[in-house]
Amino acid sequence: MPLTKAQYEEIARVVAQVPPTRQSLKTLKGRFPSQSQSTLLSIFSQEYQKVIKKTHAKHHTPEATEAYYQRYLTGVTTNAASPVLLELANEVGFAPSLVARIVLERFLQEGGGPVPSKTLINSMLRDPSQIPDGVLANQVYQCIVNDCCYGPLVDCIKHAIGHEHEVLLQEILLEKNVSFLAEDQLRAKGYDKTPDFILEVPIAVEGHIIHWIESKASFGDECSHKAYLHDQFWSYWNSRHYTLCGP
Structure with a gap:
């Protein structure tokens, strides 16, 4: 059905008040039952991407990178099967796939290694089985499949659509x-x-x-x-x- 500018702005206001998780999409559908799931997802994704662009820099400082990596190490040491990176992403309000990328880049530089290329990082995110650590590979996979706005899975879906x-x-x-x-x-x-x-x-x-x-x-x-x-x-x-x- 047609969407007026006023309706769009109302949806955008609600999107700004909910966390960037799949559960929030259910909240939106309950609030706006007359709108299709695909329309709500598109608006949710676009509004969320605006937030990510505004906050991107603060999540990539050396301090933030190290804090996220140490949080990951502590979490998987306590319970390697728990969704440590996914929970971290939800807590700091950043896209799960992007948090996974930050931690993966830091992991590959462990021991003073060289900065990994974007090609290598993208390849590992598309296929986490390439990551030379089974625990991290599983953590990255959880982030990729639970991210509804970013990551290789979302890119593949968008391309197909x-x-x-x-x-x-x-x-x-x-x-x-x-x-x-x-x-x-x-x-x-x-x-x-x-x-x-x-x-x-x-x-x-x-x-x-x-x-x-x-x-x-x-x-x-x-x-x-x-x-x-x-x-x-x-x-x-x-x-x-x-x-x-x-x-």
Whole structure:
């Protein structure tokens, strides 16, 4: 169902008052039963990411890094099976996957080792079995699967949803006999930045002439719209445009 700006702002206010956990999503669904789970998750994720960006620096100071690492060591020494890193992340209000990354980086530097590359860290986060310590691997895994806003699992889900929306949109265009060039065709022609589809013959939608379509499988708030305009849309603006946001 359509979401008004007032409704969005009310949801955003509630999101700001709840902890960044999966349990909070149940709270949101109970508070706003008329909104779909996917819509609430998108808003929850976007608002949470704004908080993370504001507080990111304080969690990456040398003091914070060492405190989190020592907390991890103490916790797993007491009970290696308990979700030490996940509980730490919830306590300090930081994304579980990002807390796991901080502790993993510190672990790999134990004994004066070199700073691990981002490629290595990302590979271990995608596949914790690569971590050369079984206890830490399990702790990192718990953080990854319980993080609803960050981490490789979330990135994989977002990519899959984005691809699904593009496929559905292409099917609709074919069904409506709308002639278009898809993104891969445009890249083959040498375009560096492209929308998902450029219409070879523009169409009219609600009084607007549409030349191209960009599908975004996420909730489009004002902040994200401004970012998309600056980073992407203005580069191939040629008249009216039409952007599909979801859910």
